[in-house]
Amino acid sequence: MRISDLSRQAGVSIATIKFYLREGLLPPGTATGRNQAVYGENHLRRLELIRAFTQIGQLELTTVRQLLGAIEDSRQPIVQLYELVDQACSTPEPGKGASAEHLRGAKSDVDTFLDDLGWRVGTVTPARERLTAVVAALRRLGCECGVEFFADYAAAAETQAVKELDLLSADGAEADRAAAVVRSVLLDAAMAALRRLAQEHHVATRFGLVPDGAARRSA
């Protein structure tokens, strides 16, 4: 298909496609003449991946480039793919500025919590650091909610991790690898959305508000 068709089908502007081509995020099309090229299904799929990562996952292009590279490189074992996602979705220095004392206390609580769950996880992964930073910040801000607050989520996360892995085939095909990364990144947004929706429902219930109506419209 021509670039204009690609643009229409992917819902991405021609200017953006040209930018991705220049940046190497999208492989070049097949040249059909001077300044003309045709693009295939792989370009369409790649554009949809990029859009999902940037638009829903809110990832930066340098991170997207890394993820795409790792998806394509089938020598990278799937465990490394998940590690990369963890890094890609992490925030730099989540605990920066927190006092050593707060961080130590939070770290010890997180360690105990994860040990009790029986999870075998690295001692220095970005995810563990982020969880520690959240616990430390909540404590520092006087928002009492201990790690046990997370138990239900941990159980749900575990159930879903297993379900997600069940969806992968053993041969680690590229489509599978892409799907693993896509789910891992996008489901964060889904989970956050579910939290808000549950909150909305229960706030409305508790404060006796009319559903989907008065409170919102009078805002």
Next chain:
Amino acid sequence: MRISDLSRQAGVSIATIKFYLREGLLPPGTATGRNQAVYGENHLRRLELIRAFTQIGQLELTTVRQLLGAIEDSRQPIVQLYELVDQACSTPEPGKGASAEHLRGAKSDVDTFLDDLGWRVGTVTPARERLTAVVAALRRLGCECGVEFFADYAAAAETQAVKELDLLSADGAEADRAAAVVRSVLLDAAMAALRRLAQEHHVATRFGLVPDGAARRSA
């Protein structure tokens, strides 16, 4: 305390504090002389809030300003505070570029899912839009995982929403309002971290890797 003490205690540089003062994110201190002012506990607490929102919540300063204003304005009912958090944490146009057909199918599935849960939620909230965008994107990318995939998380989100509301006192004091917003924003990061940790554990288990060791170090 002086600005240097505030900086040290909050773990935020003097330059950043001055920037927040200029931007009105931090109220001015009490003047004690020409170009000198002292700051109180409220400044320290405010700085910690700003840091939690920007560093862990990854929110932009304009959003942080809105949230801080809403926390202070006790006339705003708590339901509006949660709505604001939903907007603050939402991504602009999450479904942009998706075909109308994909979005329609996803919307219908999300509607049914939320109806089945019995949640009374607005028909046009950012959270619902985000969830719809994720479902549409997964489908478009051929990553089969239906809405029922989210059932465990929905249950956990509901349990936690109730627990979070139980922590609030009825009078809607400012500290309470701040805590509600802080938890709502920060716990997203904690939940995402738990997902990664559960993945790490189950990937290691399934692929028979040594915990916290070989795979990571050989990376």
